[in-house]
Amino acid sequence: DVKVTQSSRYxxxxxxxxxxxxxxxxxxHENMFWYRQDxxxxxxxxxxxxxxxxxxxxxxxxxxxxxxxxxxxxxxxLESASTNQTSMYLCASTRWGVSTxxxxxxxxxxxxx
Amino acid sequence: xxxxxQSPQSLIVQKGGISIINCAYxxxxxxxxxxxxxxxxxxxxLLIAIRPDVSExxxxxxTISFNKSAKQFSLHIMDSQPGDSATYFCAASTxxxxxxxKLTFGKGTLLTVNP
Numbered sequence: 225d226v227k228v229t230q231s232s233r234y235x236x237x238x239x240x241x242x243x244x245x246x247x248x249x250x251x252x253h254e255n256m257f258w259y260r261q262d263x264x265x266x267x268x269x270x271x272x273x274x275x276x277x278x279x280x281x282x283x284x285x286x287x288x289x290x291x292x293x294x295x296x297x298x299x300x301x302l303e304s305a306s307t308n309q310t311s312m313y314l315c316a317s318t319r320w321g322v323s324t325x326x327x328x329x330x331x332x333x334x335x336x337x
Numbered sequence: 338x339x340x341x342x343q344s345p346q347s348l349i350v351q352k353g354g355i356s357i358i359n360c361a362y363x364x365x366x367x368x369x370x371x372x373x374x375x376x377x378x379x380x381x382x383l384l385i386a387i388r389p390d391v392s393e394x395x396x397x398x399x400t401i402s403f404n405k406s407a408k409q410f411s412l413h414i415m416d417s418q419p420g421d422s423a424t425y426f427c428a429a430s431t432x433x434x435x436x437x438x439k440l441t442f443g444k445g446t447l448l449t450v451n452p
Binding site for chain 1: 343379
């Protein structure tokens, strides 16, 4: 069974903290993505990566950075967490190609207080 | 800038009825149009997808209708069941940054099917 695993289901962090969200996939996929999901706003792309050490900005990269040191692992970093970054974060992976299926993790509900 | 517009935001249907969700896009470079289904507490999962060279694709009770000239596509769920109650996202993808693609999602439709 294919899997995308996010390290935490729920996180509570304080304003100004540095936050790491981890994602691991076991399908040897080239592409990995980070989205945030907010009610009424759908899924918005933060960053994606198509190869180790490669990254591209998505639609809302401000306040975030990413790291991909190994093919199977993609980390999202909030350099200084703010309350407006309270959200559901979803990681996804795909094989290379325009019409391949995206596999999502179960999501991390981050609350910044 | 919303590249994929989805409507309605929420939809209530009686069991056995037809659920219809619509999406429109602006970017003519989009060349793959999937629909994802998300149940509470889960990540989205691919439901059905279409390429722009066909006007319709059917898988069981789920059908995508695609109108390239109008830049619109829709999901039809026939004989809707309570188990279909979920959030549905349309999406579109195109090549970004050379040879890599990214998915752009609509805002989602919360479907409730009453028994």
